[in-house]
Amino acid sequence: MASIKDVAAEAGLSVATVSRVLNDHPSVSPEARTRVLAAVATLGYRPNAVARSLRTDTTRTLGLVISDVLNPYFTELARSVEEEARALGYSVIIGNADERPDLQDHHVRTLLDRRIDGLLVSPTDGGSPLMLDAARAGTPMVFVDRWIKGVDVPVVRADGQSAVRDLVAHLYALGHRRLAIIAGPAATTTGRERVDVFRAALADYDIPLPDAYTGQGDFQAESGRRVTEGFLDLPEPPEVVFAADNLMALGALDAIRARGLRVPDDIALAAFDDIPWFVHTDPPITAVAQPTGALGRAAVRALVDRIEGRTPRSVTLPARLVVRRSCGEPPATNRSKP
Amino acid sequence: MASIKDVAAEAGLSVATVSRVLNDHPSVSPEARTRVLAAVATLGYRPNAVARSLRTDTTRTLGLVISDVLNPYFTELARSVEEEARALGYSVIIGNADERPDLQDHHVRTLLDRRIDGLLVSPTDGGSPLMLDAARAGTPMVFVDRWIKGVDVPVVRADGQSAVRDLVAHLYALGHRRLAIIAGPAATTTGRERVDVFRAALADYDIPLPDAYTGQGDFQAESGRRVTEGFLDLPEPPEVVFAADNLMALGALDAIRARGLRVPDDIALAAFDDIPWFVHTDPPITAVAQPTGALGRAAVRALVDRIEGRTPRSVTLPARLVVRRSCGEPPATNRSKP
DNA sequence: CCTCCTCGTGGAATCGATTACACGGAGGAT
DNA sequence: ATCCTCCGTGTAATCGATTCCACGAGGAGG
Numbered sequence: 001m002a003s004i005k006d007v008a009a010e011a012g013l014s015v016a017t018v019s020r021v022l023n024d025h026p027s028v029s030p031e032a033r034t035r036v037l038a039a040v041a042t043l044g045y046r047p048n049a050v051a052r053s054l055r056t057d058t059t060r061t062l063g064l065v066i067s068d069v070l071n072p073y074f075t076e077l078a079r080s081v082e083e084e085a086r087a088l089g090y091s092v093i094i095g096n097a098d099e100r101p102d103l104q105d106h107h108v109r110t111l112l113d114r115r116i117d118g119l120l121v122s123p124t125d126g127g128s129p130l131m132l133d134a135a136r137a138g139t140p141m142v143f144v145d146r147w148i149k150g151v152d153v154p155v156v157r158a159d160g161q162s163a164v165r166d167l168v169a170h171l172y173a174l175g176h177r178r179l180a181i182i183a184g185p186a187a188t189t190t191g192r193e194r195v196d197v198f199r200a201a202l203a204d205y206d207i208p209l210p211d212a213y214t215g216q217g218d219f220q221a222e223s224g225r226r227v228t229e230g231f232l233d234l235p236e237p238p239e240v241v242f243a244a245d246n247l248m249a250l251g252a253l254d255a256i257r258a259r260g261l262r263v264p265d266d267i268a269l270a271a272f273d274d275i276p277w278f279v280h281t282d283p284p285i286t287a288v289a290q291p292t293g294a295l296g297r298a299a300v301r302a303l304v305d306r307i308e309g310r311t312p313r314s315v316t317l318p319a320r321l322v323v324r325r326s327c328g329e330p331p332a333t334n335r336s337k338p
Numbered sequence: 339m340a341s342i343k344d345v346a347a348e349a350g351l352s353v354a355t356v357s358r359v360l361n362d363h364p365s366v367s368p369e370a371r372t373r374v375l376a377a378v379a380t381l382g383y384r385p386n387a388v389a390r391s392l393r394t395d396t397t398r399t400l401g402l403v404i405s406d407v408l409n410p411y412f413t414e415l416a417r418s419v420e421e422e423a424r425a426l427g428y429s430v431i432i433g434n435a436d437e438r439p440d441l442q443d444h445h446v447r448t449l450l451d452r453r454i455d456g457l458l459v460s461p462t463d464g465g466s467p468l469m470l471d472a473a474r475a476g477t478p479m480v481f482v483d484r485w486i487k488g489v490d491v492p493v494v495r496a497d498g499q500s501a502v503r504d505l506v507a508h509l510y511a512l513g514h515r516r517l518a519i520i521a522g523p524a525a526t527t528t529g530r531e532r533v534d535v536f537r538a539a540l541a542d543y544d545i546p547l548p549d550a551y552t553g554q555g556d557f558q559a560e561s562g563r564r565v566t567e568g569f570l571d572l573p574e575p576p577e578v579v580f581a582a583d584n585l586m587a588l589g590a591l592d593a594i595r596a597r598g599l600r601v602p603d604d605i606a607l608a609a610f611d612d613i614p615w616f617v618h619t620d621p622p623i624t625a626v627a628q629p630t631g632a633l634g635r636a637a638v639r640a641l642v643d644r645i646e647g648r649t650p651r652s653v654t655l656p657a658r659l660v661v662r663r664s665c666g667e668p669p670a671t672n673r674s675k676p
Numbered sequence: 677c678c679t680c681c682t683c684g685t686g687g688a689a690t691c692g693a694t695t696a697c698a699c700g701g702a703g704g705a706t
Numbered sequence: 707a708t709c710c711t712c713c714g715t716g717t718a719a720t721c722g723a724t725t726c727c728a729c730g731a732g733g734a735g736g
Contacts, residue, residue, distance in 0.1 A: 001475075003722055014686045019724060027684055044471075049451040050397070051722035053388045054691050069417050072410075079407050082434060091448055093431050096420060110429055113387040133382075137339075221614075253618055276559075280591055282620030341692055352716045357694060365714055389692035392721050 002043040010039035022047060053115065061091045062303060063111035064120045065104055067146070067188075068219065069096040071247055072275040073292060074122070077144065080296030081120060088304050090117070099185075099219060101125045108134065118303045122146045125187040140306040144299040146188045154306070154314045156299040158290040160272065161197045166321040167270055167288060168201040171240055174328045176268060180213035180238035182227045182248045191219075194244040194272055213238055217248045224251025232259055232267075240268040240327065246275050249285060268327040284324035291317045340381040348377035360385060391453065399429045400641060401449035402458045403442055405484070405526075406557065407434040409585055410613040411630060412460070415482065418634030419458060426642050428455070437523075437557060439463045446472065456641045460484045463525040478644040482637040484526045492644070492652045494637040496628040498610065499535045504659040505608055505626060506539040509578055512666045514606060518551035518576035520565045520586045529557075532582040532610055551576055555586045562589025570597055570605075578606040578665065584613050587623060606665040622662035629655045 004022075008015045013032055020028050021036040028036075039045070053059045062085050066074040082092045093116065095107025104124045108131055111119060118140035121131065127148035135141050135151050147155040171179060181198050184191030199209045212234060215227030224243055228251065231237055241256075243249035249271035256263055263269050263283055271278070274289035294317055302312040342360075346353040351370055358366050359374040366374075377383070391397045400423050404412040420430045431454065433445025442462045446469055449457060456478035459469065465486035473479050473489050485493040509517060519536050522529030537547045550572060553565030562581055566589065569575055579594075581587035587609035594601055601607050601621055609616070612627035632655055640650040 004724095005722080015723080016686060016688095016725080017684080020685090023724080025725095027682090029684060032684075046447070046451055048392075048453060048722055050388055050391045050453050051691090052724075054386075054392050054693085055722080055724045057691075059388070069413055070410075072408075075407055075413055079434060086444075091431075093429075096417060106424075109384075113384055115386060115388050250614075250618060276588075277615045277618070280588060280615070280620065281618045342694095343692080353693080354695075354716060354718095355714080358715090361694080363695095365712090367714060370714080386692055389721090390694080392723085393692080393694045395721075 001048075002045045003048065004045075006043055007036065007039045007045050010043055011035040057115070059115055059117055060089060061093060061114070061116045062118050062120060062300070063093050063095065063107075063114075063116040065095040065097055065107050065111070066122050067097050067099050067104075067124050068247075069094070069098075071219070071245070072277065073246060073273045073290070076275075076292045077122075077296045080293040081144075081300055084297040084300040085304075088300065090300075090304065097124045099124050101128055104128065105130050112139065118142070118307045120144055120299055120303055123148050123188070125185075127151065140303060142299050142303040142306065142312065144295060146190050148189075154302050154312045156295055156302055156315045157317075158295060158319045159316045160194060160288050160290075160319040161200075163288040163319040163321045164194070164197045164272075165201045165204070167242070167286070168198070168205065168207075170286070170321065170323060171268065171270070171327055172205050172207075174268070176239045176327070177207060178213070178236065178238045179207060179209070179240045179242065180215065180231050181209065182215045182217045182224055182241065182243045182252060184217060184219045184244045184248075186216075188219075191244065198242060217244065217251075219245045219247060221247045221251035221254070224248030225255040226251070228252040228255035232256070232261075237267070240270065243269070243271045246271050246273040246278070246287070249287075253281065253285075263326050264328040270327055274322050278324065281326075283326050285326040286324045287322050288319050289322045290319045339386075340383045341386065342383075344381055345374065345377045345383050348381055349373040395453070397453055397455055398427060399431060399452070399454045400456050400458060400638070401431050401433065401445075401452075401454040403433040403435055403445050403449070404460050405435050405437050405442075405462050406585075407432070407436075409557070409583070410615065411584060411611045411628070414613075414630045415460075415634045418631040419482075419638055422635040422638040423642075426638065428638075428642065435462045437462050439466055442466065443468050450477065456480070456645045458482055458637055458641055461486050461526070463523075465489065478641060480637050480641040480644065480650065482633060484528050486527075492640050492650045494633055494640055494653045495655075496633060496657045497654045498532060498626050498628075498657040499538075501626045501657040501659045502532070502535045502610075503539045503542070505580070505624070506536070506543065506545075508624070508659065508661060509606070509608070509665055510543050510545075512606070514577045514665070515545060516551070516574065516576045517545060517547070517578045517580065518553065518569050519547065520553045520555045520562055520579065520581045520590060522555060522557045522582045522586075524554075526557075529582065536580060555582065555589075557583045557585060559585045559589035559592070562586030563593040564589070566590040566593035570594070570599075575605070578608065581607070581609045584609050584611040584616070584625070587625075591619065591623075601664050602666040608665055612660050616660075616662065619664075621664050623664040624662045625660050626657050627660045628657045 004015050004018050008018045017032055018036050021033050064081050078094055085092045097104035101124050105128050120142050122145040135153050141153045143153050143155045183195045202209050217223035217227050241252050243252050271287045274287035278285040298315040306312040342353050342356050346356045355370055356374050359371050402419050416432055423430045435442035439462050443466050458480050460483040473491050479491045481491050481493045521533045540547050555561035555565050579590050581590050609625045612625035616623040636653040644650040
C-alpha cells in the first residue's frame, strides 16, 4: 500500500509538502498542490490513519459501550450515536457488554488501548475501578441512559417521571388498583429509578407498592418471565404488570400467555421503553417512550464538546406515555378533534 | 499516559527488554521480568495499540459492514461476529450502511484507512468499485449473507431452498394457490435469489408467479407496506404474501391491518428471516429461519483463516421452516408423539 | 543597492512501539 | 587455557504520518 513517501517521490516533492497539501495547510503553491493531487490519484493513495493517530495523538474515534445490542432500545441509540458522530467527523466503535461487568471492562480497556478520543457509556453496574480510574485520569467521558454516582461525568438521559405519572393515572382511570413492577438490576440507575418514580406516582393515589409486587429482573426477557410467574402464583396476583424495559415486558407477555391468560382482559401490561415492535404485538403494548434518537445525538454532542475543549452539559429529556391496548380500553382511533 | 520508555526508566532496563517481557519473548531473565512487571503495575502502563499497529502492520481488528443495524437479523449477526472474533483475539468495528451504497463505501473506506486486518461485508448493492478494488488488492475479505458475483471472495450464507420448498408445501396443503412475494432489491443476491427459489418451489405445484404477484421492495418496512397495498388493490389479490425479509413482513402486516383485514383469515403472511418478535406478533408469523449465529461464527472463522494464511472456505448452511399461525391452521401444540 | 519579510519548500525530529544486530559474559568442549 | 556458543541485554532503525526549523528566492521599502 502506497505511503506518503511514494506520493512524494511520484510528485517530485518532499513528504512535508505532500502532508501540507493533504491537510490543506495554507503555504503550498498551486503548482505543488496539483502535482501532489495528481500523484495521489495515480497511486490511489490513502493516508494511514494509524500513523496519523500516533503522531497527532488523536483518533477521531468515539467508543460506545452499551449493555445489550440485542435490545432494540440500545440498537437505536447506537444508530443515532453513529449518525451524529459521523456528522461531526468522528467514527464510533461499539462494545456490547451483554449486561456483564467483565465484558464491559474488556471493552473499555480495549477502547482505551486504542486511544479513542472519548467514551460514551451506559454502565452495566455501579462502576468498575477501571472506568472510575479512566474518568479521573481525564478520559473524556459521557454517560448515556444509565450513570454512576459520585463521578464528575456529564449524564444524558431521559426523565420518566411525568410519563410514569401519566401511566399510573391511565391505569387508575381504568380501575386498576393492584399494580406490580418488574425492576431492573439495583446496580443500575435505571434499575432503581424506575421503581422509585413508579412508587412515587402510586403514592399520589394512595396505592402502596408492596415487596411482593416488586420483582427483581435483570433487563433480559427470561427474568421478565420468571418474575411474572411469581406474580401470577401470588394468592392475590396484580392487575397490572409494569416492566422496567422492553425485553422483560416480552418475557412477561410470554409468561402470561403460557398460563392461557389474556392481555389486557386477565392482566394488564405496560413497559418502559417503546420500540417499533410494540405496535405489532398481541395486543399492542402501552409504553413509556424515550426520545432515543435525541438522547444519542445529545450524548455525542456533549462528548465532542468535552473533547474539543468546550464545557459539556448534562442533558435530561422527557419521556412520554404512548397508550395502546395492553392495559384495556382501546384508545379512541380519531384524536384529531381539537 | 505512561509509555514504554517510562516503564523502562522505572525498571532500570531498556525499552527492548520491556517490550520482550510484554510479548513474552523467551530470552528474558526472570529477574528482568519481575522488575518490568512491577514497573508496569506501579505506572498502570498499558501498551499503545496505535503504535503497535503501526510497527507490526497488524491491528487485530475486523471490519463488519452490514446493511441495516435496526434489522434484528443483522443485529444478531453482528453480535455473533463480535463474540467469535473476541474468542479469537480480534476486535470488531461495525459499520452500518443503512442500505445505502454511499454509506457503505464511506465505512469501507474508513475501515481500510484504519488498516483493519480483514473485512466482513454484506453488500448493499452489486459492488462498488471501491470494494472490488480492495478485494483485488488483496484485502482479506469475506461476504456474509449477501455477496457479489465475479469476485474471488469466500461467501458464508444460508441456503433457503429446502425451507422455502417446505413453506410452499405448507401453504399448498392449506389450500392456498395465489401466492405473492415481496422481493428485495435486485442489486442484492438475497433480493433475487429468494424470488428464484420461491418461483422454483411454486413450479413444483404448477403454480405460476405472475409479475403482478412479485412486488419490488427494498428490505425496509415501508416498502413492505407499499407493495402489500398494491397487492390488495389487485382485482384478484393473492391469498398469501411472502416477504423476503422480516422488516417488509412487518410493513405488510401494517398494510393488512390498515385495511381492517385479518391474518390469516383474510390473507396469509410468511417471512424470510425469523426473529424473536415473530413469536409475539398478532398472529405469530411463520418464517424461514436462518442459522444466524452459526453464520456469523463461520464468517469470522473464514476471515481469520484468510488473515492468518490458511485457506478460507465458503460455507452454506441450511435455513429451516418455522411454522406458526400466520398462514392458517394453528399447528398442533404437542409434537411429542414419535 | 541593501535589508527585511514573506512564502514555498525540504530536512529531520517525533509519536510509541517492535526487532535486527551487536556485544559482553558465562559455561562447555577440546 | 582457548575457543565457541548461547543467553540476556542494549542500541538503533523502522513503521507513516505531522510539524518545527532552516533556507533560498523574490518582493517591498528605505
